Amino acid sequence: MMNIWKKITARPDVIFILLMIAFVRLVPHPWNLTPIGATGLFAGAYCNRRWAWLIPLIPLAIGDIFTGGYSPVVMLCVYTGFAGTALIGGAWMHYKVTALRLGGAVLSGSLWFFLISNFGVWLAGMYGYTWSGLIECYLMAIPYYGNTLAGDTVYSLLFFGAYHLLTSSYPNRPATA
Numbered sequence: 001m002m003n004i005w006k007k008i009t010a011r012p013d014v015i016f017i018l019l020m021i022a023f024v025r026l027v028p029h030p031w032n033l034t035p036i037g038a039t040g041l042f043a044g045a046y047c048n049r050r051w052a053w054l055i056p057l058i059p060l061a062i063g064d065i066f067t068g069g070y071s072p073v074v075m076l077c078v079y080t081g082f083a084g085t086a087l088i089g090g091a092w093m094h095y096k097v098t099a100l101r102l103g104g105a106v107l108s109g110s111l112w113f114f115l116i117s118n119f120g121v122w123l124a125g126m127y128g129y130t131w132s133g134l135i136e137c138y139l140m141a142i143p144y145y146g147n148t149l150a151g152d153t154v155y156s157l158l159f160f161g162a163y164h165l166l167t168s169s170y171p172n173r174p175a176t177a
Contacts, residue, residue, distance in 0.1 A: 018059050025063035032147040036060050037085045037113055038155030041105050044089025045097055046163070052090055053083040077120025081113040085152075088112060097160060106156050110149040114141065 021035050036056050043055035057079055069075060092105035118141040119134075127133035127140075 018055075019062070022059035022062035025059065026066055030147050032144045033151040035151065035155035035159075036082050037109050037148065037152040038106075038159055040082050040085030041089035041093070041102075041109050041152070041156055042159045042163070044086040044091070045093035045105075045160075047086075049090050049094065052086040054086075056082040056086055071120075071124045073124040074117070074120040077123070078117045080120075081116040084112050084116065085109040097164075102156060102160055106149070106152045110145065110152045113148060114145045 021039055025034050025036070036059060039059065040053075040056035043052040047055055060079065060082055064075070088109045089105050092108065093101045115138075118138055121127070121141070122129075122134050122137040127137040
């Protein structure tokens with residue numbers, strides 16, 4: 001576990017990006033319209049599979065420090081949902097990133113997060129522990145799913161597009177210190 005922290009802290013650009021992602025969570029924005037899911041997809045596609053799941057959790061935790069957190073059960077499910085987006089990104093795109101694979105990963109990641117995070121809301125007792133309570137919980141969350149899907153789409157296009165432009169524009173760029 002310490003090895004990943006050494007790698008992250010040795011790269012000021014990575015630290016800056018993670019802090020900027022955390023900052024975006026702190027500025028006023030529509031519910032669920034954040035770059036965290038896209039961060040997970042990007043980490044799954046391009047980072048070491050062993051640690052990729054951790055990358056979206058770093059800006060999420062930084063943001064939660066400043067926002068105060070929420071129900072522990074819901075937090076566990078939210079963190080699990082975002083860690084899962086990195087696994088989904090790796091499954092869809094670790095060996096090859098295409099527009100079709102990116103689209104499939106965005107849809108899958110958004111749906112996974114919707115299902116697991118709202119299951120956490122239901123587990124926290126906000127809708128009663130019945131089948132009808134679970135169904136009501138998911139139905140009430142549908143408006144938020146649109147924002148999750150929009151955020152994952154926009155930020156994924158931004159992250160993957162910028163990465164593609166940078167790597168195709170500077171393919172033989174020497175590594176910086």
